[in-house]
Amino acid sequence: MYVKKVAVIGAGTMGADIAYTLALTNIPVVLRDVDDSALKRAQEHIQGLFAQRVAKGRLTAPDADQRFARIVFSGDPAALQDVSVAIEAVPEKMALKQKVFQELDRLLPPLAILATNTSALSVTEMARVTSRPERVAGMHFFYPAHMMKLVEIIAGSDTEPDVLKTLSRLSEEIRKIPVVVKECPGFVVNRVLTASMAEVMRFKAEYGYSAQEIDDVIVRHQIAPLGPFTLADALGLDIAWDVAQTLQAAYGDRFDPGPELPQLVAEGHLGVKTGQGFYTHNRS
Ligand SMILES: NC(=O)c1ccc[n+]([C@@H]2O[C@H](COP(=O)([O-])OP(=O)(O)OC[C@H]3O[C@@H](n4cnc5c(N)ncnc54)[C@H](O)[C@@H]3O)[C@@H](O)[C@H]2O)c1
Structure with a gap:
């Protein structure tokens, strides 16, 4: 499946870094948070990361600006209409993650993939509150997400192989190393x-x-x-x-x-x- 645009839900420690990592490889991103101050902090953090790359001579300033502009900082549900993959990075609470997935399930196109950055919770339990459990998987980045290469791709009980392939390919596109792991509390690394x-x-x-x-x-x-x-x-x-x-x-x-x-x-x-x-x- 071709990934046109990615939504990152939760602009905290992990979400901001994940959004930066995607935008750095020119992937359009919508970064959402319920807290405007978190969005503002994320914006400053991401600008700081781009500025560091420019200072190191790894990106020109116009190129950094163009990539930064790939990120839309928005709470507007309309921005989610053409999203192919959503990665949720809200706090590590099952009830909250299920609520976020139910909302994404309503707002995103039927074939869009819902991925969770959970550290330890059950992907299957999250998937089963949606109408598309086969399109749900784990995509677990490590802190700090803009530096750490490994991404655990976690198959829930209902996940289609095509979803694992798409998330693995997306990980490689953003210069990460995906490993597909089976679901268990904490997966492998945690x-x-x-x-x-x-x-x-x-x-x-x-x-x-x-x-x-x-x-x-x-x-x-x-x-x-x-x-x-x-x-x-x-x-x-x-x-x-x-x-x-x-x-x-x-x-x-x-x-x-x-x-x-x-x-x-x-x-x-x-x-x-x-x-x-x-x-x-x-x-x-
Ligand atoms: N911190 C880490 O090192 C780390 C590493 C890997 C995975 N994770 C996982 O990533 C997830 C996020 O962790 P974090 O450290 O970034 O948390 P965080 O507390 O730094 O950020 C969470 C963000 O989610 C926002 N949020 C809360 N409810 C929301 C909602 N309904 N919609 C949109 N945004 C909402 C909060 O306002 C906050 O900005 C957790 O599941 C965690 O286990 C964390």
């Missing part, structure tokens, strides 16, 4: 990542180290490019906690991150996006 994040968070609570001490050791010894607490703050602690709960319910206590993560989330400290998480961040 099953591994969330288990190790939970372990390191329990270790911190057990031995009383600070986030900085643990991150420093991990980075200094080149175990990972970012320490786990720096990464968690950047990903969003609400998302990390939602995913940990989904995986704990599915696989048991090896996904229990201990008390600090839920406590920070309950206090509204979600990491970089709120200015406070395991670390304090300057939001400007």
